[in-house]
Amino acid sequence: MAMMTGAQYIESLRKLNTRVYMFGEKIENWVDHPMIRPSINCVAMTYDLAQDPQHEDLMTATSHLTGEKINRFGHIHQSTDDLMKKVKMQRLCGQKTASCFQRCVGMDAFNAEYSTTYEIDKKYGTDYHERFKKFLLYVQENDLVVDGAMTDPKGNRGLAPHAQPDPDMYVRIKEVREDGIVVRGAKVHQTGSINSHWHLVMPTQAMKEADKDYAVSFACPSDAEGLYMIYGRQSCDTRKLEDGADVDLGNKQFGGQEALVVFDDVFIPNEYVFMAGEYDFAGMLVERFSGFHRQSYGGCKVGVGDVVIGAAALAAEYNGVEKASHIKDKLIEMTHLNETLYCCGIACSADGCATECGSYIINMLEANVCKQNVTRFPYEIVRLAEDIAGGLMVTMPGEKDFKSDLVVGKNGETIGDVCNKYFAGNDDVCSTEDRMRVLRFLENICLGSSAVGYRTESMHGAGSPQAQRIMIQRQGNIEGKKALAKEIAGTK
Ligand code: SF4
Ligand code: FE
Numbered sequence: 499m500a501m502m503t504g505a506q507y508i509e510s511l512r513k514l515n516t517r518v519y520m521f522g523e524k525i526e527n528w529v530d531h532p533m534i535r536p537s538i539n540c541v542a543m544t545y546d547l548a549q550d551p552q553h554e555d556l557m558t559a560t561s562h563l564t565g566e567k568i569n570r571f572g573h574i575h576q577s578t579d580d581l582m583k584k585v586k587m588q589r590l591c592g593q594k595t596a597s598c599f600q601r602c603v604g605m606d607a608f609n610a611e612y613s614t615t616y617e618i619d620k621k622y623g624t625d626y627h628e629r630f631k632k633f634l635l636y637v638q639e640n641d642l643v644v645d646g647a648m649t650d651p652k653g654n655r656g657l658a659p660h661a662q663p664d665p666d667m668y669v670r671i672k673e674v675r676e677d678g679i680v681v682r683g684a685k686v687h688q689t690g691s692i693n694s695h696w697h698l699v700m701p702t703q704a705m706k707e708a709d710k711d712y713a714v715s716f717a718c719p720s721d722a723e724g725l726y727m728i729y730g731r732q733s734c735d736t737r738k739l740e741d742g743a744d745v746d747l748g749n750k751q752f753g754g755q756e757a758l759v760v761f762d763d764v765f766i767p768n769e770y771v772f773m774a775g776e777y778d779f780a781g782m783l784v785e786r787f788s789g790f791h792r793q794s795y796g797g798c799k800v801g802v803g804d805v806v807i808g809a810a811a812l813a814a815e816y817n818g819v820e821k822a823s824h825i826k827d828k829l830i831e832m833t834h835l836n837e838t839l840y841c842c843g844i845a846c847s848a849d850g851c852a853t854e855c856g857s858y859i860i861n862m863l864e865a866n867v868c869k870q871n872v873t874r875f876p877y878e879i880v881r882l883a884e885d886i887a888g889g890l891m892v893t894m895p896g897e898k899d900f901k902s903d904l905v906v907g908k909n910g911e912t913i914g915d916v917c918n919k920y921f922a923g924n925d926d927v928c929s930t931e932d933r934m935r936v937l938r939f940l941e942n943i944c945l946g947s948s949a950v951g952y953r954t955e956s957m958h959g960a961g962s963p964q965a966q967r968i969m970i971q972r973q974g975n976i977e978g979k980k981a982l983a984k985e986i987a988g989t990k
Contacts, residue, residue, distance in 0.1 A: 500641075503545055504545040507542050508542055515721040516720045516721045518692050519727070519729065534755065536738070538693050539595075540597050540599045540600065540753060541600050541693045543599060544557075544569070544591055544601045545641070556590060557587055561573065563634065563638065564635070568638045570584065571601045572608065572634070574857045575857055576857065576858060580858060581846075581847035581850045581860060582844055584794075585794070588798040592797065592799065592800065592802040595751075596943060597749065597752040597802070597951050598955060599798070603645060603647075604698060606790035606791045610786035611698065612857050613854065613855050614773075615627040616853075616854060616855035617779065621776075629768075633717050633772075637696070642694075643693060643694045643695055644696045644697065645694035646698050647691070647759060648685070648701075650684070650686070659705065669683030669701075669702075671711045677768060678767040678768050678770075679766050681761050681766055684761060685699065686759075687757075688727075688757050691727055691755070692727055692729070692755060693755060695719065697717065698716075699715060699761075700784065700787055701714065702784065712777075712780075713779070714774055717770040725759065725764050726759075726760050727760070728758040732753075732754075732947035733946050733949060733950070745931065745938055746896055746938055748938040748939040748943070753947055754948065789859065789865045791959070791960035791961075792872075793865045795869050796842045796843015799956055803835075804836065806883050807829060807836060810828075810829065810882065811886075812936045813937060814886050815928070816936060818924035832882050835875040835878055838871060839871055842864060842871055863969070863973035866969040870967065873966070883940055890937055891937040894917075895921075899917050900921075900931065921933065
């Protein structure tokens with residue numbers, strides 16, 4: 499099957515019977531729901547860009563399984579060049595959506611599973627790698643979106659999975675049958691889960707023998723029997739439900755998506771099981787997936803950052819302050835921070851290497867440094883954007899006021915007239931509405947629904963800062979550095 503267009507992808511979602519709940523109710527037509535649709539448009543962009551000859555080199559790749567052209571989001575990296583193109587593709591998608599476009603979690607999970615299943619098989623003589631290859635082939639041929647699902651609810655963080663008072667706090671094998679397994683538990687803050695055709699589930703942390711039942715990885719369709727999702731709400735999300743909402747949304751077309759995914763005794767046939775009890779490989783799978791996703795942030799967040807910087811520069815222009823030296827300097831600082839993140843994304847890719855099965859993996863230390871910077875720099879970029887934009891981005895009246903024809907002034911002025919008069923900026927370069935639009939966009943990305951993707955996700959997505967610090971400590975080779983110092987300093 500050929501690669502899908504964005505429109506075909508959206509139609510393909512309609513064929514799924516995915517169970518979605520929001521605000522305590524079942525959402526029947528979630529594809530057209532005004533709060534969900536922007537996140538679907540965002541994923542659709544990963545399809546449409548792949549159809550554009552201009553972006554073919556970044557957005558598509560040659561499948562190592564079939565030799566066919568596929569969407570890069572379904573590709574297993576075959577070189578450091580592939581790894582770098584992945585980051586560049588993510589920057590492009592971020593630039594086009596200013597949101598989390600969700601499809602990378604699946605791509606990163608494919609790449610982690612591909613090499614890890616190979617190594618499990620080598621030790622245990624299992625056939626997980628072949629099973630996984632078959633699943634991947636199906637994904638590539640049908641150009642599917644897959645949610646790479648890792649994070650468990652975890653309950654009491656001080657207790658191991660098996661020691662939790664409620665055994666469902668980590669996804670587990672509840673029953674082993676001859677033809678498959680029954681799984682139970684949940685995955686939290688699942689990016690793009692509702693918009694995915696399939697889920698690829700992985701353990702959330704390294705495990706010991708007592709947690710054997712929790713060392714489980716498998717694939718299942720999003721509408722599998724027993725699987726359902728509860729939509730995660732976002733700041734200012736109900737603005738999307740307002741009649742004719744446009745300017746107030748800031749980003750009308752695109753958005754991210756997170757949900758709670760529940761596995762209520764879901765049966766998984768053996769062909770879709772890729773780890774079942776090999777607890778000593780849970781850590782490897784987690785590290786590889788996290789490493790790939792920490793690399794990803796050196797692309798996606800940079801692309802969104804490009805739009806934030808652009809919006810801040812526009813706001814300055816619309817306010818008539820673009821020539822002020824401190825504004826220019828703030829834009830330089832934002833650019834410096836954003837490009838530093840990109841450098842990290844490219845560096846960990848360029849320094850990547852082959853795994854045992856031949857697929858390519860990033861440099862782990864550099865990928866973790868990349869993500870550690872992402873936990874900080876977007877916050878500073880947003881701080882500077884808010885500084886440049888001014889307080890109006892959070893104090894101005896709503897779109898309906900700007901459009902109101904209710905007479906309030908002594909000379910017959912309407913609310914709309916008054917708002918348009920007093921909120922005008924440099925009217926040589928912009929209308930009052932354009933000024934509102936750019937400020938609302940910044941509000942959306944700094945504090946509104948897109949702040950999930952640009953701010954808090956920068957902190958916690960792909961692992962919270964401490965998770966990277968542990969990896970940096972492990973990979974930092976302090977002993978080797980001490981030896982360097984000793985040698986030059988001449989200590990005995
Ligand atoms: Fe992709 Fe970035 Fe969203 Fe992760 S946070 S799914 S890397 S866009
Ligand atoms: Fe993420």
